[in-house]
Amino acid sequence: MAESTDKKNVYRVEGFTCANCAGKFENNVKQLPGVQDAKVNFGASKISVYGDTTIEELEKAGAFENLKVAPEKAQREATADSNKEEKEPFYKKHSTLLNAALLIVFGYLSLIVNGEENLITSLLFAASIVIGGFSLFKVGFKNLMRFEFDMKTLMTVAIIGAAVIGEWAEGAIVVILFAISEALERFSMDRARQSIRSLMDIAPKEALVRRNGQEMMIHVDDIALGDIMIVKPGQKIAMDGVVVSGYSAVNQAAITGESVPVEKKVDDDVFAGTLNEEGLLEVKVTKLVDDTTIAKIIHLVEEAQGERAPSQAFVDKFAKYYTPIIMIVAALVAVIPPLFFGGDWTTWIYQGLSVLVVGCPCALVISTPISIVSAIGNAAKKGVLIKGGVYLEEMGALKAIAFDKTGTLTRGVPVVTDFNVLNKAANEKELLSIITALEYRSQHPLASAIMRKAEESNISYSDITVEDFSSITGKGIKGSVNGTTYYIGNPKLFKELQTVHFTPDQEQLVASLQNQGKTAMIVGTEKDILAVIAVADEVRDSSMGVIQKLHQLGIKKTIMLTGDNKGTATAIAGSVGVSDVQAELLPQDKLDFIKQLRSEYGNVAMVGDGINDAPALAASTVGIAMGGAGTDTALETADVALMGDDLRKLPFAIKLSRNALSIIKQNITFALAIKLIALLLVIPGWLTLWIAILSDMGATLLVALNGLRLMRVKE
Template sequence: MSKVAEPLENKNVYRVEGFTCANCAGKFENNVKQLPGVRDAKVNFGASKIAVYGDATIQELEKAGAFENLKVTPVKPMREAKQEVHKGTKEPFYKKHSTLLNAVLIIVFGYLSQYVNGEENLITSLLFAASIVIGGFSLFKVGFQNLMRFEFDMKTLMTVAIIGAAIIGEWAEGAIIVILFAISEALERFSMDRARQSIRSLMDIAPKEALVRRNGQEMVVNVDDITVGDIMIVKPGQKIAMDGVVVSGNSAVNQAAITGESVPVGKTIDDDVFAGTLNEEGLLEVKVTKLVDDTTIAKIIHLVEEAQGERAPSQAFVDKFAKYYTPIIMVVAALVAVIPPLFFDGSWATWVYQGLSVLVVGCPCALVISTPISIVSAIGNAAKNGVLVKGGIYLEEMGALKAIAFDKTGTLTKGVPVVTDFNVFSKKTNETELLSIITALEYRSQHPLASAIMRKAEEANISYSDVMVADFSSITGKGIKGTVNGTSYYIGNPKLFKELATAHFSNEQEQLVTTLQNKGKTAMVVGTDKEILAVIAVADEVRESSKEIIQKLHQLGIKKTIMLTGDNKGTANAIAGHVGVSDVQAELMPQDKLDFIKQLRADYGNVAMVGDGVNDAPALAASTVGIAMGGAGTDTALETADVALMGDDLRKLPFAIKLSRKALNIIKQNITFALAIKLIALLLVIPGWLTLWIAILSDMGATLLVALNGLRLMRVKE
């Protein structure tokens, strides 16, 4: 236990500015791990953050990131972080890219000088050399340090290639390499910023101030100063600033920002509301239940950032591959430069040039960015549409699902029982009076279905609180009984009345009970010790969308959909037949559900379990992907599930699978394309056609195309 807890002690999270590439993020992480007092560190490239376990000052962290002039700041509360984000985006374009623009300008003068004075002119060479030094200073600084330490990454390759180009007199091409590499890095940064914009847009959702009533006075208060228990006044057309519960008013609230629901949801007294949602119609008074950094939207932002930092299996493969790939490229480049002149009478100038081109084309920029940009884009898009994916690994695994198991109650059904049938047998019996007596008895019971009967009475405006009940008792496993106005009433299952010798249970009545049960309803018989008076049926209503969703999943190629429930076989089969799942297992204990999930994994490999995030925890944990319903406002679902559907609705499930599959395809496309373009360019070495121009353009083109391909995931819609 202590071993598990130890690394979590003294955890500090910092925002990092200045990452140019995923490789640099990895190097920074390793540098921080080497600091005295630091037990572990984990960089989240997707969110531009680092989590440090142990003690380290900001000065020490910035020194560890000095190779790229990284700026480190402690993570602030959500409001301050939001302001920081916007501060950072206002930097003028010229100031942000002044070094690159100056280097480009000097190259232009270099080519003008070459046109006027000729290629061998000293001024021409000096202009190109100046462009190399100005545009590549930060690159060389890191590259030389890497060479001294025998660390081989993209900047090491580029440094060697540019120095080599200068040595053999290719000043112009050396300068172009520097500029194109800088442009490539800028494009990579821009692409990642676009992907990260999904988090920034979430930060913009909730307002910074709210109208609050304190001590009888209304005042506008900053959300950081609002405390639990404050009463917020939310006018029509205003966004709700904090999570809370409605204490006065009725309205329709647009919850699309949190749950992805397109239709506004009716809210009245005792209903939960979330920060960042839009009050559309009436005036609401809301009692604040969470501080600003504990709101649902704050948790979503935190979890999305954490998820974007989780390495997917394909990213782990790329990271491992790149670790060995770069040194191999350097060896190949050296062999290309040396072997033809030594053994085949080749020209040293020609083959050294070819070797330098191999170094440039071998730069793994496109490969390294291929996965993280896809993961960040997909997870950000999912969050905006009400699906919270907890990491790249789950994103990939959802795309490979073959079977999905569903809990019944609260997942395929609404989880709220309702009275569906009330059949009174005796014409002499007053239906309203009998329902009043039934409700008065059920009010005193602990039965889960009692709430449905009470709700039925309230909807019909039938009073039951004034009904005097004497000698109330519960008959274990069978029902309840109580005396009203001197008459003993019984409510329970058919077995109860079969044991009462004085009450006759006719075939017609028994047939009605069987029919109701076959329809998936729970039938309760009502009567006295002398006669059967009525049958009341209660059912958990099936969600309107369940049938359509199961059909869509089958169309998407999900081979098996199975409903797992602890309910009786009659009810389970009725609901399963209605929604169209391919299999059903009823009367299951939690251990049975766990066993079925294990069997499904053995049969199909990738299996999801969809539940409410509270019950069936073992089955959710045993599945490849645990999917929780109704994540919004449900802390357990947000914390325990691999994927949370923020709206209490299954309609997001096909979208999540579609997005995951698209992400999986794009990641595979990116990796394949990045490697293929390198291979094609390297094959040009054989006839001696590879030039530094082709090398850098192939690398830059691959990086740009891979980034744009990954960004397509932000456009995937339901």
């Protein structure tokens, strides 16, 4: 089953027990003939292979760990099989470990009855070592032959040494405890990966599709663009598409993290994996199964888990030198006291072997990946897409955050905020219908706000006949209704109409609205000013609360960057509570300002919509895009995407990142401290193989449990 050389092939891998083993598998694959490069993603249990190879060759490269390899797509279909595997009885799954443990029990019974020097006692412990440690020794011996030093090499040398000096019982216990430690490590990583597996199971594998007048259940891989899906109440939507018939509320929590169902009507977009709660929907498929938003999220999250964070890079580099150093220290402990200080050889060889076991870097190696996988998985389930461990760490260290105004702090949709009728003789509803009929013919961006206002007030305007309509460039519009000419425009337009008197009170009203960041339009005839209508880009309800939370979290500077005029910008900045505002900026100015902030504060985030803010997003330490769901640009360009277009997710993302940073530091410190304490026990000669393996196992377990806490961080 040869793969083509001109593209990357991704495979799922089953059987990784530790990050070191994943690194060894990667090196083995790189050495295969026809392979140019390979990259293992331990967090997602995947390998990307660049070049020409077969599954058989890949499995041979992973034979040391009994790894099973399958193409990524085929593995996706095998969810049911993996579920069957999970249901395998406990005693069958861990039969080797249980048999070895049983032999240890018999060994201790024989020890009580027959004594330590008895042949049967020694044979029982030796049998336990061979059965429980067979897979460990197989790899350990190969490593020794190649002078490769990893944790399995350390354990193999330690157990052989224990057998040589007659410590059969302790050698057997070390084998069992190491096997338990590896099982716990594997279980912990599987728990962390479960958050991604649960994402994979969100979207249905089949959908009810209408083709040629017939309804049929079709597998998602066979659904074509343009097919019409029929989604009944209570069913999940299988593919991204657009509603062509029906009305319903759809729960999008799986994609966007929104807890409240979203209203969906004709022409609205829907996403694969979301739940149709109320009405029947007919949906036209717009994306193939591998291009859906949920497929992209899964892909990006898995890629993110493979991105090494700075702390992980440090650990990987440290572990590379750490293991050989431990081997040297153990040899010195075993040799120096007997040679130079008259120590007993058996005692100090035993101490040296204990040093080897203490030196096993399980806890250190797992400390960072388990934290990153847990945090990124938790964020994805809450509607925050973090595209790598590096961004997770950098978000935790942010000092300043810049916000684009339109579509980020504001909704990006203009609305009518004020409608002041100044002429008592005018009828409010009748006047609004005339204004809307005129604006309907206008191309002005603010016209849509007035039309929406009329629709919300149930005011009809389509039956009004407008004559002599014309646009007055830079000033407004005019048109005749029932023989009367109406003007809508800025104050300049009416000041130029000599027949209209603009009173100080009216001027003050317009100035007041403008100071509030609103665009004021005057409505009148050639004789009278009839009304003032104000339109503004509405501030998001959540913006003020989010800025307050960010300041409480210790973000030193929040700054709004906008191309809008200073009056509007200052008004909006005041209402949301940002610490600074910069207005009338071009995209280049935003970019320059971000660079300036970086030089001043170091770690700076930019929050924008991912399209016109692309240069500024790229220049910031962390680019955060609003509305990742359905927005390919935001998903591709940003380092972090807030899927539900919900700014309230930002404080949660920062809190999660800080927790992750803290837990990674705790884990590394704890893993190294416990090793150091155990090593110090060598000085008085108190270190035993028991203490050594229990300290290693305890450290691994605590580090894993500490990392898994990140899955429970709430908003």
